Amino acid sequence: MELIWSDSNGMHVLEVSGSLDSNTAPEMIQSIETCLKESPNSLVIDFSGVDYVSSAGLRVVIKTNHTQTAAGDKMILCGLKDYVLEVFEMSGLSKLLDIRDDIESSTS
Amino acid sequence: MPERIIRTKLVLGVEMSALKDLEAGLDSFRQKAGLAKRDYFHIRLALDELVTNSVSYGFSSGVGSGIMIEIALLPDNVCEILYSDDAPRFDPLSHTVAPVRSSIEEASVGGFGISFVKQMMDEVSYCYENGRNMIKMKKNVAAIGT
Known part of the structure; x- marks a missing residue:
């Protein structure tokens, strides 16, 4: 898995690639927690390079969402x-999260 | 439709690195069997969740030596999977979490895994035989080349 951080239009952007299992x-949640602790801000997670995700990946998203909401x-x-x-979709999370097509529509 | 049964057997350890061996073994089977990408993804997800469960909970007490997975693609496009481990007796199918329907704040950070196994497979059953937790699964897969 590769994690690349950047900023766009005043938001953090995290590009993730590879498998999220x-x-x-653990590496991804640690990277997110470190970034948000140092610099709290809205966050876009770009999954376009992710070819596989398991429930462990959902846990990262749920935990991050809790942090952001708080x-x-x-x-x-x-x-x-x-x-x-x-x-x-199987988890029911797709209806509750802000999911967009691409990075352009997320940071505009 | 394959004219013969295509089989593979994977032997995995008790650490989370078993997921890498699972991925490599399944990818080899996918190529040999000509599985559609969607079916491969579903089978990988189900087995990933079972391996994660075995490693995180089953082997955490220090009891057990590993996981065995036997996969067979039958001529009628049915994939039969036998998953087993020698961790302490435990039926993971009896512990599932329903999909989140109300709010993200209520979403638990755990429990989706076994729910995914049930959704990905057409048949799933648990039994305990000869000191092993055994999960038998069947999945109807797309005809090869589709």
């Missing part, structure tokens, strides 16, 4: 491939 989820900041997900989106 129980092996890689801080009064937004969390937006974008670029989910069909199979990845299906996992969010």
Whole structure:
């Protein structure tokens, strides 16, 4: 898994690529927590490079959403491939999260 | 439709790195069997959740030596999977979490995994035999090449 941080239109953007499972989820949540602790802000997580996600990935998203809600900041997900989106749909989370098509529509 | 049964057997350890071995073994099976990407993804997700469960809870007491997965793609496009571990006796199918319907704040950070196994597979059953937790699964897959 690769994590690339940037900022766009005053929001944090995290580009994730590779597989998001129980092996890689701890690294991702640690990176997010470190960033948000140092610099609380709204966050866009770009999943366009993620080719696989398990329930461990959902836990990262739920935990991050809790952090953002408590801080009064937004969390937006974008670029989910069909199979990845299906996992969010099965969990019921897709109807409750802010999920957008691409990075442009997330940061505009 | 395959004219013969295509089989594979994976032997995984008790650490979370077993997921990497699962991915490599399943990818090899996918190529050999010609599985559609969607079916491969579903099978990988179900097995990933079971492996994660075994490693996180089953083997956490220090009891058990590993996981065995046997997969067979039958000529009628049915994938039969036998998952087993020698961790202490536990039926994971009896513990599931329903999909989140009301608010994200109510979403638990755990419990989706076994729910996914049930959703990904057409048949799932648990039994305990010869000191092993055994989960038998069947999935109807797309015809090869579709």
